[in-house]
Amino acid sequence: MHQNTRQRLINNFPRSSAQHLPNTSNANGSSNLRRVGYIEYDMSRMLGESVKTFVYVGYVVEKSLESIVDKKKVAVKKIVCGSAEDCQKNLQEVKILLNCDEHENIVKYYKTETDQDFNVYIAMELCLGTLQQWMEGNIPTIQPENVNPVQLLKQTTKGVAYLHGKRDAIIHRDLKPDNILLKLVGGKVCVKIADFGISRVLPHERTSLTIKTYSGTRGWKSPEILNAHSSPPGNLRAHPRMTRATDIFSLGCVFYYVLSGGRHPFDQNGNSPNPELRDPNILRDRKNTKIEHFSPRIGGYIRLLEQMIDKAPQQRPSAAEILSSPLFWGHDKELNFLVHISNLMQENKSPVIQWCKNQIEEDHSNNEDEFLPGLELNNVGWMNRTCEALDFYFMYESPRTYDEFLTKDLIRAIRNMGTHYETLSPSVKASVGSLPGKFMAFWNNRFPFLVQTVWNVCKVLITDPDFDSVLMFYQTG
Known part of the structure; x- marks a missing residue:
């Protein structure tokens, strides 16, 4: 809806519009259907209620140029006010809806009516x-x-x-x-x-x-x-x-x-x-x-x-x-993030990257026991948190060596295994699962704090123009 139209509706909001159509108690042959102005609601189909508020299945009635009545199925919220002052207070909800219902995650507003008893009727999007x-x-x-x-x-x-x-x-x-x-x-x-x-x-x-x-x-x-x-x-x-x-x-x-x-x-x-x-x-x-x-x-x-x-x-x-x-995030973005950060930690020797390395070790290795007992590094190496197939892989098959007491090496191991996945043995592939979903689920289940910890620590990089490449991992999406 055009902004000027919305503002005009807000400024000239009808105080009572029930005169547009008769208030009928037997509309369309149903004794349960009530009409107030251009809004109808079915008394037998209540969706919910609270103090002085009732929500029904209903319709917005529209007349075309050919005088053919068209109806849109809606939810009708009836607010029992009791006075003109309370009626005006409750119309505040409509003013707010008029200014925000264009977003896909805000319920859509259609129409409002009031009756002679100062009750407010708001027709809005019908949901399940x-x-x-x-x-x-x-x-x-x-x-x-x-x-x-x-x-x-x-x-x-x-x-x-x-x-x-x-x-x-x-x-x-x-x-x-x-x-x-x-x-x-x-x-x-x-x-x-x-x-x-x-x-x-x-x-x-x-x-x-x-x-x-x-x-x-x-x-x-x-x-x-x-x-x-x-x-x-x-x-x-x-x-x-x-x-x-x-x-x-x-x-x-x-x-x-x-x-x-x-x-x-x-x-x-x-x-x-x-x-x-x-x-x-x-x-x-x-x-x-x-x-x-x-x-x-x-x-x-x-x-x-x-x-x-x-x-x-x-x-x-x-x-x-x-x-x-x-x-x-999806599993693919989680993996891409860890790969990107691992590359930075290996290739960039700047003080801020060194600070990130140290901070990740401190934050991830010293998680409070009440949060994650037995799942973080603590006094046990991360290799022992994986599985028998990976334990064998790191000991005998891996072309690279890792310090199992360093979180940065855990990240590097995930990076290398993800990047060179096709070179892994069938037993290792069967253990970690396919890329990226099952693979990242394997690591997330064993180290739930890892991605969040690295993300929190590396947030400092977004203020440094030398690390624009990390911005995509900190933008809303």
């Missing part, structure tokens, strides 16, 4: 269900085995990055699995962020907003939102500030929930969810994050998840930074 419903196995048309959860999170983060990257940023304030919708587009699952009812616009000249209302959903609110509840009501300077990082905390909880198979990072016992304890645990920073909640590869990114749910907003990464993480 929520992320939570999918996690619970309640969307039969989307089978879990056909969906990569990491890609769902990538799409969600893209939507958040879009909201946060607008000139006047939008802070959603209520990110949770129930507000992340799923839809099939061209046979592929597409994420749609929905429910902007309590969202706020952050003007471009500001970096934060005062938190005046205790809004959001229990268990998914950031600590700064929870702290606002205990701040002196008359002293706004004492109130915590709301920033883009407020959304990142909630997004981190969503990441943990999806990647761990349904656990919440602030449940007291990860296997016994208790939503009532989550807010107190968030306020006290009592995380229940454990690497055994994840597959080996995902476990290597537990530090990213913990950064996202850090109690201090300034310590949380931005949505754009999250998108650039190797968490979202």
Whole structure:
């Protein structure tokens, strides 16, 4: 939609448009179908509900020049307001949707109507269900085995990055699995962020907003939102500030929930969810994050998840930074990255490369035991973490020698085996698997922190013009 048209719609938004078409209780012969203006909704087909909000399957009614009525199937959100003032407050959601629904990961807005009782009706894109419903196995048309959860999170983060990257940023304030919708587009699952009812616009000249209302959903609110509840009501300077990082905390909880198979990072016992304890645990920073909640590869990114749910907003990464993480890479990019860094470490003798070498050894060899017991180098060489066939290969067949206590040699071994894969013996190929997927899965399962550690350390290279070749590994994509 043209920007001027959108602005005109915002400025001249109808306060009540129910006069366009009669309000019928028996439209199209169904006693359950209600019409308000150009919106119809089916009372018998409720998709969800919360306090004063109900979502139904419905239609947007359009009249053509030939007076033929056309209908578009939509989701209709009915907000029970009760007063003109509340009605105007709830129309804020529509204004926000009008300014952000062009992104593929934001639910599309179609139309709004109000009735004589000040209820608001918002017609929007109809989806198959929520992320939570999918996690619970309640969307039969989307089978879990056909969906990569990491890609769902990538799409969600893209939507958040879009909201946060607008000139006047939008802070959603209520990110949770129930507000992340799923839809099939061209046979592929597409994420749609929905429910902007309590969202706020952050003007471009500001970096934060005062938190005046205790809004959001229990268990998914950031600590700064929870702290606002205990701040002196008359002293706004004492109130915590709301920033883009407020959304990142909630997004981190969503990441943990999806990647761990349904656990919440602030449940007291990860296997016994208790939503009532989550807010107190968030306020006290009592995380229940454990690497055994994840597959080996995902476990290597537990530090990213913990950064996202850090109690201090300034310590949380931005949505754009999250998108650039190797968490979202394919196996081919992981291998190309390690090959590229290994080449730099062998061929370049500059001080910054030497610093990277030293830092990789320190960071990777000294991972805390509670994060990755028995899987990193510690006091056992990395060759002993591989398999019998590779142990034999490194001892008798490899044309190159490696120090099994140096991470840089582990990276070099991966580089050499990947680059000269065709020269490997059949037994070694059978052990490490085919390039690039099974090959990288072999190494990721044994050294989950490796790619993330190297990526974090070598981030320093992107500020040096002599290392432009590494930029492609740090760009959002």
